[in-house]
Amino acid sequence: MIPAAFDYVRAHSAQEAISLLSEYGDEAKLLAGGHSLLPMMKLRLAVPTVLIDIGRVDDLSYVRDQGDHLAIGALTKHGFLETNALLNSECPILAHVASKVGDPQVRHRGTIGGSLAHSDSASDLPAAVLALGGTIVAQGPNGVREISSTDFFTGYFESSLAEDEMLTEIRVPKSPGANWNYQKFNRRAQDWAIVGVAAVRVGNSTNVSLVNMGSTPIRAEAVEAALKAGVNAEEAALHAADDTEPPTDLNASPEYRAHLARVLTKRALQASGL
């Protein structure tokens, strides 16, 4: 399978990428690791006429300690996150979730910024950043803005990034310790989650997010509210599928996904002691 023809330009900085985006408009796509975009281009589900390669913008690969939170460069690869000592100590859930994406080859190429910008509700990292209540930093021609992860995912493969904006950084609150868990349910190695659940203690609150339970990654608000009201994990988990519209596909019906969400939420809450 060969992608449709396109013009290729390489950006050496975020600034250059943004000015190229402004120049080419919605015909262009940013290429980071390419592990979401290239498969879609090979299937010709995505047909950009220009690819702006940002894979060599080296100064956007990092994990930095910023006091109460960590800043992660958009072009940081999953394999880097998986083994990064700072992330493993200060935000272990994110390092763990990165290690569950695809397979080692995918993690050598795929980037966290690419995964979030792709906004696939079946992906692991978007749901983890949502559970953490992270912030997405976007840079455009008029400067930088911060987008709360709760406002970032707007629809099926859609985010609130503007056409001339580039995701440059992800900020997550420090959440050290053992009160976290990620349940990824799939039937084959390297697959996407049929359903996934991320649970993590951030400060005084217990946050729960769901993978592949709607057109975007979502917070299990009913579970969080029940926990806040003092209900135990087992009973709170019964609300995991409340107000969700899970998709249907060859792997699972909406009813099966709802069942999985309740079971996996219970497991995630119990395993993390939340």
Place this chain on the structure above:
Amino acid sequence: MVLGGYASSFVLARDEKGDTVEISVTVNGDTKTDEVEPRTLLVYYLREELGLTGTNVGCDTSSCGACTVHVNGESVKSCTMLAVQADGQEVLTIEGLAPSATELHPMQESFRENHGLQCGYCTPGMVMAACSLLKENPSPTEIEVREGLEGNLCRCTGYHNIVKSVLACSGQDLL
């Protein structure tokens, strides 16, 4: 993004376009300079431009790992990388692994010794993925080998001896 029927007519017209870009890639130690279309996938560049057909195309959807090569020392699926992305980078394929024409690389030797292959189609990718795995984790457990080769499928289901080959090459006790 363009979807559905609109995509096919639109895309067919664009198939005739063929602007090329010059790339310079170090493959198995030799620097190669070529003109490629931007949409050329690394695996097709290796196989069809350079004649390095040891790297196989299996699923062509980044699932099976038959096309695994190393880019700058790390395993990647060359069906899911553009040749232009390899510009200026170092690529190692199965042909470049052995130290000489008469010697095998220790991982190749271990696959041979432990019968780590049946039909052989997945083997180049398995060997490249296994070398990358041991570079990151020199003494993996059996489970770590199995998880580390998660991205490589053997359609003969010959995993037992593949895992045995990797463990043997890591200098550990066999299963």
